[in-house]
Amino acid sequence: MKTDRLLGIVIYLMNHQQTTAHELAKKFEVSIRTIKRDMETINLAGIPxxxxxxxxxxxxxxxxxxxxxxxxxxxxxxxxxxALMGLQSSFHSKNF
Incomplete structure (x- = not known):
């Protein structure tokens, strides 16, 4: 879902100083063009x-x-x- 990806990108950026569109595209399994559009959407939402x-x-x-x-x-x-507890049940390691 787009909303989930946008939130994921924001959280990722808040935890990393800088990242490339290529790294984000690989992490979120979308195209670089989609990441560029997502960056515009995030910026329009008020996150600089x-x-x-x-x-x-x-x-x-x-x-x-x-x-x-x-x-x-x-x-x-x-x-x-x-939601996080539900995600945790899909991983073998409970450290998540």
Whole structure:
């Protein structure tokens, strides 16, 4: 699903300083063009994406950007936890 991928990309970018479209396309199993469109969508959603051209370029989230924790309500946290527990059951290692 596109929404899941967009959220996954945002989380990935928040945990990595910079990554390339190729790395994201490989990780999320989509084309590089899809990643470029996703970056535009994420930027339009209000998350400032920085794009650097060149051999050492890639995508990153502006360093000063933080997510406001007040946007997520208790019920939404419970939904996220339930989803993660469901995902955990699909892996052999319970460390996830």
């Amino acid at each position: 994406i920085r794009s650097v051209l060149g051999a050492h370029g890639g995508y990153s989230i502006e360093p000063r950007f933080t997510l406001n924790k007040q946007f997520v309500k208790r019920q939404e946290y419970m939904t996220i936890i339930t």
